[in-house]
Amino acid sequence: MSPQTTSERPAIEPLPPIDRARQVTEALASYIDRASLQAGDRLPAERELMAALNVGRSTIREAIRQFQALGVIESRKGSGTYLLKPVTTATVHMPLSFDAAHLRDVLLQTLEVRRGLECEANMVAARRRTADDLVVIEAKLNEMERVHIAKGTSGPEDLAFHLAIYDATHNPLFKQLLEQMRGAFERFWEEPFDRSDFARRSFPFHRTLFNAIAAGDPETARIETLKILAVVEEDIKEMSK
Structure with missing residues (x-):
């Protein structure tokens, strides 16, 4: 059997883009753990998170929405974002959903x-x-x-x-x-x-x-x-x- 030519080989798939929101959620979980935050404690403001993590507002808000969907944090209008339950990077989340x-x-x-x-x-x-x-x-x-x-x-x-x-x-x-x-x-x-x-x-x-x-x-x-x-x-x- 003759060796495959370059044109016959499968294309090398490009690497997927980095999931910035996932990285932010992991960074937040790590911060919550290291800072020993407890239920009821306030998280840093959006601006502070944007500057510290070097990401845009939309990425921060997407990460916040993911945590909200898991029942981990809540946003209070005019007050800030608060922790509902402590998390770490090792926390396993099992959200429930139904129609x-x-x-x-x-x-x-x-x-x-x-x-x-x-x-x-x-x-x-x-x-x-x-x-x-x-x-x-x-x-x-x-x-x-x-x-x-x-x-x-x-x-x-x-x-x-x-x-x-x-x-x-x-x-x-x-x-x-x-x-x-x-x-x-x-x-x-x-x-x-x-x-x-x-x-x-x-x-x-x-x-x-x-x-x-x-x-x-x-x-x-x-x-x-x-x-x-x-x-x-x-x-x-x-x-x-």
């Missing part, structure tokens, strides 16, 4: 996944919770009950109670996944459903869930979690008739 065109189906599908994750998280919390964890969880529950009795609803307080339980698992993935899922899930109660009383009937089961976790009883924690989510499912079906 809300068929809202009822999406919510029920999301609930199926939540049911598995939330039952497991609450069972793990019942096994691993410390005395300090229980103090925090009960304080969040007491506040939730106070607000619920006063106003008939307790959205943010309910979330704070569940997040404290996820912390008690001592597995950060439970909190990160369920916090993203609950946030996407619960924004629909305000629009289009306009239901501030959504899942109100699940209120008593939060105390029994806490009691199960405090007793170190994973199976009862699973049962009480299923009671809460059964009410959520019933309300989704009722609202979307």
Whole structure:
């Protein structure tokens, strides 16, 4: 066989352009780590980032948008950009997304996944919770009950109670996944459903869930979690008739 001529060989592909936005996100993650920034801390201003990284405004804003989509930072009009959760260059991001065109189906599908994750998280919390964890969880529950009795609803307080339980698992993935899922899930109660009383009937089961976790009883924690989510499912079906 005769050797290939130059014209017969495959062309050498050009190198892809450098992804400047990706480089900026990595540089920001490195800065956040080295500066030991915590949730609530303010990031440097756009101008400062542009000068330090020698990139244009559009590249900085693209990197900021990527972090916003991951729920890592938020921009507050007239105030600046703030860190929602600490990150490093080793952080693995797993954003969640879905198409809300068929809202009822999406919510029920999301609930199926939540049911598995939330039952497991609450069972793990019942096994691993410390005395300090229980103090925090009960304080969040007491506040939730106070607000619920006063106003008939307790959205943010309910979330704070569940997040404290996820912390008690001592597995950060439970909190990160369920916090993203609950946030996407619960924004629909305000629009289009306009239901501030959504899942109100699940209120008593939060105390029994806490009691199960405090007793170190994973199976009862699973049962009480299923009671809460059964009410959520019933309300989704009722609202979307």
